[in-house]
Amino acid sequence: MDKREQLIATATRLFSERGFENTPLSLVSETANVSKGLISHHFNSKNELLREIFKKTTQLIVEINTMDKANLSPRETLKELLESFFSQLESDKLSFQLNLNVMVQPSTRELLSDLIKERSSFILEATKTIFDEIDGKNSLVMSHMFIAELDGIAISYLGIYDDFPLKQIKAHIIKKYAEQ
Amino acid sequence: MDKREQLIATATRLFSERGFENTPLSLVSETANVSKGLISHHFNSKNELLREIFKKTTQLIVEINTMDKANLSPRETLKELLESFFSQLESDKLSFQLNLNVMVQPSTRELLSDLIKERSSFILEATKTIFDEIDGKNSLVMSHMFIAELDGIAISYLGIYDDFPLKQIKAHIIKKYAEQ
Amino acid sequence: MDKREQLIATATRLFSERGFENTPLSLVSETANVSKGLISHHFNSKNELLREIFKKTTQLIVEINTMDKANLSPRETLKELLESFFSQLESDKLSFQLNLNVMVQPSTRELLSDLIKERSSFILEATKTIFDEIDGKNSLVMSHMFIAELDGIAISYLGIYDDFPLKQIKAHIIKKYAEQ
Amino acid sequence: MDKREQLIATATRLFSERGFENTPLSLVSETANVSKGLISHHFNSKNELLREIFKKTTQLIVEINTMDKANLSPRETLKELLESFFSQLESDKLSFQLNLNVMVQPSTRELLSDLIKERSSFILEATKTIFDEIDGKNSLVMSHMFIAELDGIAISYLGIYDDFPLKQIKAHIIKKYAEQ
DNA sequence: GATGAATGAGTATTCATTCAT
């Protein structure tokens, strides 16, 4: 694999597991089996590396959301979104962790502020497009609630409650949004 | 004021504004106008100081939740809880920030894991007590959803959306929980 | 001795011998038998340490020049200045070296620019005060020439000519300025 | 232009502006629009590159001094030398800067010691040849004084006094050497 | 000749903590 890609992959994992501030670049380079200098060669700084990682995730989110859903009803689209959210949340805990982490940490939030704004605007727009079809009048509030619920679930599941009843919550929320 | 209390107050503010990892104790001592050594004297370590701060917030939460609400109906209790949540969220942004921060950051989460468990159990219990009266069968899931929604709202409001429609969200959620 | 003073003394010697840019702080701390951290504790940065050293030399220069010379004629004062210059040049080569070094190196010159301006203004004033008594009309040019000659001699002696005939030059220049 | 020449030109400028130690080769290669590797390819090391630059300047000095001056009197030769010195000092500040820089910086002085010796011997010889004709007995001291004065003027003008009265100094020194 | 990825030693700086006073 390209060493640059390898570095991004390793850094993503380590930043997720240990937090950005708590992961020295030396650990990244050791884990990726490359020299310390190579990180500076490809990314100019640790901050730049984080931005690169954040961008990649945004790309993924955009890709998922721009898949063709033309033939689906809004409710069906929501259901699909939720299914994909919950399956990702289970399979890719760490990635969620990192994304929450950097958005809640003042220093990283500032560092990524433009990228965060870009991504969150996209998500809000994408969500609102769906809710517009369901209830045009309240679509903004409903979209914000939808997003907040998913974020809140992620926090509870990842960071707070060891015995969070994910399956039941999933059932509950799918029922609420997709089966009315 | 007691210098110990003064230190806790200053540290709380700075940790909230800048994040725990990103706040050197030297800054805390300067800001509080005490010597660096005094922090180690009162708290054994930076970690211990954070634990002390976290405990204080838990105490506050417990106090708020154990005020006598015997004469209120569950819906009224929820409404009161929500009112207090939103007013705190607006007036004390930073405190919310810090609490999200330390729970999402792997290193601090581990450091505080026992205290987090203690606090979150309390919150879940307190919430569940209310929902038990509303719908005994689904009270656990509903409690978790309730908590997740509030956390999610906090994240969106504090960290992500500059133009988060807090007032409308508040109205929406109060209507949902308290006026059925 | 005060460790702060000890650090300044050691750093002065090492910066002189090896050049500022070429002297790592680790070498300074090792040579002074203190920890690396202590340098940061007393001086905030390597640059700050250099400024401190430069200031000290300026102080010395000011002290030497403000000794009471009221009873001396201008020629006698010049002679005394020259004697002191040449004896210092021989005994304290390194100090001259450092001062030339930092004034000719673009990075350090910028770093010290205010201090350099301050010092060189003082020297020009002090010199001009003497030449004013000798030849008021040409005193500025003569002062500049006087200073330039001494600097040029220092460079030739310290940096360029191994077999620079210092004694003869000294005799020549004393004759020129003091014995007319 | 030959890329090798282009590199020398760029490096000369950058070393002069920023100092040798303070100019990374990466900056040289970027500025010259060539790859980093090419520098190592043409010159074996950064040090070698500096030696090459220093040699070039020595060549220039030699050329200027070996122009045929057979028909000029020694005073006329001195005058011509001074004219050329002052016009160069004004037009090519940076080059003077670099040459002072590397001779005063211990690390570079050592690196170039053989070349410095070679060049300074040449200059001394060339100067002495002229002064021999004026005053054979004192020609060595006078040559050293002449050289020191010019170096000192360069330092004052380039590095110390923003408002150095170059024109008057030039007039003064030409009068002193060429019009007796 | 020419490129740019890759290396690894070097270095200033940050910072929690210790300890004598």
Added chain:
DNA sequence: AATGAATGAATACTCATTCAT
């Protein structure tokens, strides 16, 4: 209780140099 000097480990970053292509 309170100070601040002192420590030393940790860490991001710089940069000359090497080397495969």
